[in-house]
Every structure is written in structure tokens, then in C-alpha cells.
Amino acid sequence: MNLKKMIKAAAFATVTLVIGIAVIVVIKTLNHTPPSFSDVARANIQLDEAQLAANLAAAIRFKTVSFQASEGKENQEFSNLINWIIATYPKLNQALELKLVNQSMLYKWQGANAALKPILITGHYDVVPVIPGSEAKWQQPPFSGNIIDGVIWGRGALDDKSGVVGILQAVTYLLEQGFQPQRSVYLSFGHDEEIGGRNGAGAITALLREQGVQLAWSLDEGSFVFDGIFPGLETLMASINVAEKGSTTLDIVATAPGGHSSMPPQKNAVSDLAEAITKLQDNPVPGGLSGLSTVMFDNVSRYMPFTMRGLFANQWLFGPVIDRQLSASATTNAMLRTTTAPTMLSASVKTNVLPIEAIATVNFRIHPRDNVQSIEDYVTALVASDTISVRARGGINASAVSDWRAKGYTDIAQSMREVYGDIAVAPGLMIAGSDSKHYGQVADDAYRFNPFVLAAEDLTGFHGTNEKISVANFAQGVRGYIQIIRNGSEE
Ligand SMILES: [Zn+2]
Structure with a gap:
């Protein structure tokens, strides 16, 4: 085969592959539709x-x-x-x-x-x-x-x-x-x-x-029953929570020799602590679409416009894009992972005294896949050093799912359809x-x-x-x- 023919063949293979993927994406999207409950009889309940x-x-x-x-x-x-x-x-x-x-x-x-x-x-x-x-x-x-x-x-x-x-x-x-x-x-x-x-x-x-x-x-x-709260969803959605998140609080403690502020060293407890907080913020606890969140978004996305349906129907292809999108919004991010929220700070007691200790208090809301200990371990592995330690303030694990x-669950879902008609129903995380x-x-x-x-x-x-x-x-x-x-x- 000469070079020209080879290029032609390669181009043909690429085009075929792209078309193939596109066809799969479209077919999967078209099949990603809400289940039909049109046969559910509406309850007739007269109330004063x-x-x-x-x-x-x-x-x-x-x-x-x-x-x-x-x-x-x-x-x-x-x-x-x-x-x-x-x-x-x-x-x-x-x-x-x-x-x-x-x-x-x-x-x-x-x-x-x-x-x-x-x-x-x-x-x-x-x-x-x-x-x-x-x-x-x-x-x-x-x-x-x-x-x-x-x-x-x-x-x-x-x-x-x-x-x-x-x-x-x-x-x-x-x-x-x-x-x-x-x-x-x-x-x-x-x-x-x-x-x-x-x-x-x-x-x-x-x-x-x-x-x-x-x-x-x-x-x-x-x-x-959410009305216009879930982004991209036009129908009502009964969000039945099947679990609630836990919570734990950690103190990140930076220690240093202290001294007078007139001759400060390059780094001190506050700057070390600042680095540790930044590291925490840059490295959210791993999470993403799995288990409960997958089921929830799979159910809900069936009621969304074509492009959104396309994304969720083709997680094999768009998984990373979806993860990035959902992680960018505070509401959906909280459903995907244990969240990290620095809430309190303390350091030196006087303007001209270098701190011997600087403390950041950080609150974590625990996703069911993590627990109090695993979060402490994760944070320790991430920020602990000669000058930084992690102190646990105690916490409570997430509920069972x-x-x-x-x-x-199906009785509650059925009841909602009998009262509100053919609405979206999905399990959620509180x-x-x-x-x-x-x-x-x-x-x-x-x-x-x-x-x-x-x-x-x-x-x-x-x-x-x-x-x-x-x-x-x-x-x-x-x-x-x-x-x-x-x-x-x-x-
Ligand atoms: Zn209440």
C-alpha cells in the first residue's frame, strides 16, 4: 500500500469511528427517557x-x-x-x-x-x-x-x-x-x-x-417535591432522601518557635497554616458519581432537555465532563462528596508577637462512602508535616443508605404519582x-x-x-x- 492509500484508509477508519460513536450517543440519548406512569390513577380526595x-x-x-x-x-x-x-x-x-x-x-x-x-x-x-x-x-x-x-x-x-x-x-x-x-x-x-x-x-x-x-x-x-430547584429540570420532582450526611470537625494546628514580629523568619505558623488550608481547598475529598448519586442523576436526567439527557445517557463517554460540571456547583457538589469548609481561625494574641500556634477549624460533611476516621486519615496524609498536625474534635458518621x-420507597413514589401525576421521583441524599x-x-x-x-x-x-x-x-x-x-x- 502506498502512503496516499494508507492515509486514505486511516481517515476512513477515523470517520467511521466518529460516526459510530455519534450513532451510539444518539441512540442511547433517545432511549434515556422517563418510565411511563400514565396508567397511574389520580387519587380523588375531597378535603375541607x-x-x-x-x-x-x-x-x-x-x-x-x-x-x-x-x-x-x-x-x-x-x-x-x-x-x-x-x-x-x-x-x-x-x-x-x-x-x-x-x-x-x-x-x-x-x-x-x-x-x-x-x-x-x-x-x-x-x-x-x-x-x-x-x-x-x-x-x-x-x-x-x-x-x-x-x-x-x-x-x-x-x-x-x-x-x-x-x-x-x-x-x-x-x-x-x-x-x-x-x-x-x-x-x-x-x-x-x-x-x-x-x-x-x-x-x-x-x-x-x-x-x-x-x-x-x-x-x-x-x-x-421540588419545583424548579433542580437545575435543568422542568417537571416536578419528588426527591425522597434515603440517607443523611454525617459531620466531623478537625483542627489543623501549625506550630512554630514564635518571637518578635520585627525580625520574622521566611515562614511562620500562620503562613504554614495558610498553605495547609490552600492544600485542603485544592484537594477536595474524592467523590463523584457512584451508587446513590448515579441512581439519582440517572432518574432525574431522563426528564431533562436533549443535551443534558445525552450527557447522562452516555456516562461511559462524558463521565469526566459530568463530574466537573456537578462539582462546580455547591448544591450538586455536596451530593457527590464529603465537603470541606474551613470555618474558624486563631493565631497570635498580639499584633507584634509571632504565633507559636495557629489553628484552622475545618468542618466536613461526610458522604456515606466515607467516615469520621477516613476523613481524619485523608486530611492527615494531605497536610501533616513537622510543623502541621491534625486534631480531631469528634463527629458523627453518615447514616446507612x-x-x-x-x-x-415504591409505596411513597406511587403515592406521589397518584397525587401529583406523572412527576419525576428519585432517591436523594440529605x-x-x-x-x-x-x-x-x-x-x-x-x-x-x-x-x-x-x-x-x-x-x-x-x-x-x-x-x-x-x-x-x-x-x-x-x-x-x-x-x-x-x-x-x-x-
Ligand atoms: Zn425540621
């Missing part, structure tokens, strides 16, 4: 929406605030809310058995088939304080429970009195319909979730364990904490999800100002709880 709204508003008016220090707590408000629940939901209180655990409430709705594992539907009724000085920024006073133009205002409207009242309304509706669950259904309403849940969810978990109760699954707060193929860290210990699977719609503009309401929920949205969420309990309590 004004009554629902009035009840949520009433619950908001109790100042059940959890303060970090226990002295601010108004115990009477907590008792008043408990009494209000007992008085407002007589049918429920007649049919279900109530046990008070400290100021948390545990109800048991006896199932017809005692051989089946029970389920737990839970929420918390304590709320975070209103930030002092921010009261004027609220369009309606934070504990007013005012209902204006179809919107219910106040602290707890989203986190998490809508959950608590939503569950109470759902069970009441089912009782009125004469519904009898097959599995026993536990309901619990925590009073201290915002400060760790030890005396509420923690004590209830201990009690259930003592009674030998092992739950098929539990459902707690933790995520929502619950099964997104189990019946509990980047904050919840009471599920307790309940998960007595449940085969722990899911974290509220069946209400959350739009981007609602995000500032969480622990912030102008927390609110629309009456229509609240009612849809109650329908969500009704279907979840109805489907989830079946065999």
Missing part, C-alpha cells in the same frame, strides 16, 4: 381546605421554640400544643393509643395483621427561634398564623408543623373513611428535633427497641440532619421526605424569614400523606 389551613395556623401560634441553651424554652407552650392536638383531633385520639415520651407524642394505630412489621410516620413540632432583629423583615408576624390570599404564614409552616398537622389530618381523613390499616402505623411528633432530638426521637427509639418493635420503614421530614427498591438518625436504628429503611411542593423562593423560609405555605399546597401534601399511609400500611 379552609379547615386544614385553620388548623395549621392554630398550631403555628404556639411558640414551641427550641433554643440551643435550655433556659429560653417556654414549657407551657409545648404542653398547650399537646393539649390542642388532643382536643382538635378527637377521632384520632379515640382510635389510636397515645404515649407521651417527655414532650414528644407517640401514637399507635393497631394494624389488622400483627404479623406484619409496622411503619412510622413522623414529624417534629418544635421550631427554630426567629433571629433577633429580623422580626421586621417578616411580612406577617412569625407566630401570627395569619392566612392571607391563600397563604399560611409563620414559623413552622414548612419546618415542620405542616408535617405534624398534615399527618394528623391525613389519619383523621382515613378514620372518617373507615380505613383499617393492615400494618400497625406509628405516628410520632418530636419536641426537640432542632436541638438534636435526644429526648424526643431518641427516647422514642429507645422505647420501641425496648418493646422489641422493628419497623419496616419510617418516614420523616427531609426533602420535598436505605433501599430505594424496597416496598416502602445534606442536613433529622430525627431519622434516631428512628433509623429501629427501621429496616428510613426515608426523609415531606409530600409538599417546595419552590426556590421558599428556601429562604427555612430557619430564616417569611416562612409560609399556600393553602392549596398544604392540602396537596395532606393528600400525599393520606396515600402514603393508605399504600404503605398494606401488606
